[in-house]
Amino acid sequence: MQITKREIVFEGNHLKFINKHAITSSGENYVWETIERKNIYNGRAVIIVPLTEERELILERNWRAPLESFVIQFPAGLCDKENETEEDVARRELLEETGYIAGKLIPVITTSLCPATVSTIGAHFFAPDVKFSGRATLETIEEIEVIKVALGDLDSFFLDLPEGTQLDLRVPGVLWIMAQKKLI
Numbered sequence: 001m002q003i004t005k006r007e008i009v010f011e012g013n014h015l016k017f018i019n020k021h022a023i024t025s026s027g028e029n030y031v032w033e034t035i036e037r038k039n040i041y042n043g044r045a046v047i048i049v050p051l052t053e054e055r056e057l058i059l060e061r062n063w064r065a066p067l068e069s070f071v072i073q074f075p076a077g078l079c080d081k082e083n084e085t086e087e088d089v090a091r092r093e094l095l096e097e098t099g100y101i102a103g104k105l106i107p108v109i110t111t112s113l114c115p116a117t118v119s120t121i122g123a124h125f126f127a128p129d130v131k132f133s134g135r136a137t138l139e140t141i142e143e144i145e146v147i148k149v150a151l152g153d154l155d156s157f158f159l160d161l162p163e164g165t166q167l168d169l170r171v172p173g174v175l176w177i178m179a180q181k182k183l184i
Contacts, residue, residue, distance in 0.1 A: 001025060014039045035118045037078065044079040045113065045122045046090040049174060050100055050130040051184070056148040057175075058098055058130060061165055063143035070165040072147070072158075074174070076122070090125045098146045099136040102127035109177055113170075124174055126183050151184060
């Protein structure tokens with residue numbers, strides 16, 4: 001597949017909708033509709049997998065407007081401040097969204113977040129020793145409930161989510177990768 005032209009068809013405050021004109025491997029022309037974020041640097045985001053000393057995973061029940069539903073996710077955020085490292089963003093977002101402070105941050109995996117539609121790349125970090133420091137400082141648009149789940153109770157939690165809540169499958173996927181790397 002070869003991209004021959006990028007055409008911006010709509011530009012909002014935070015997103016650009018782009019038609020990517022391509023020639024397929026069989027020589028046919030095709031237009032792929034994609035989305036790019038405008039409010040991040042280097043097309044990057046961070047995702048934090050926080051664990052307390054009591055071996056409780058810190059998750060978020062986060063309202064997501066596209067789904068009109070709550071979603072179980074890891075704390076995360078966009079690299080939206082110039083000259084801020086991914087580690088700095090991870091620490092800031094964890095504190096802002098959950099009230100927890102990360103000591104050590106261990107890189108887990110960097111991967112695309114929604115490769116069929118959006119170009120954003122996510123760097124996942126494990127924070128194995130988070131400590132609660134106080135209340136989260138959410139942005140006006142954020143509606144997040146912090147949920148602590150013991151590592152041994154994750155399977156039953158995932159299979160019996162709170163009503164009106166969906167599961168972001170990246171959560172068990174990243175936890176599986178972490179188990180394979182012997183991080184948890």
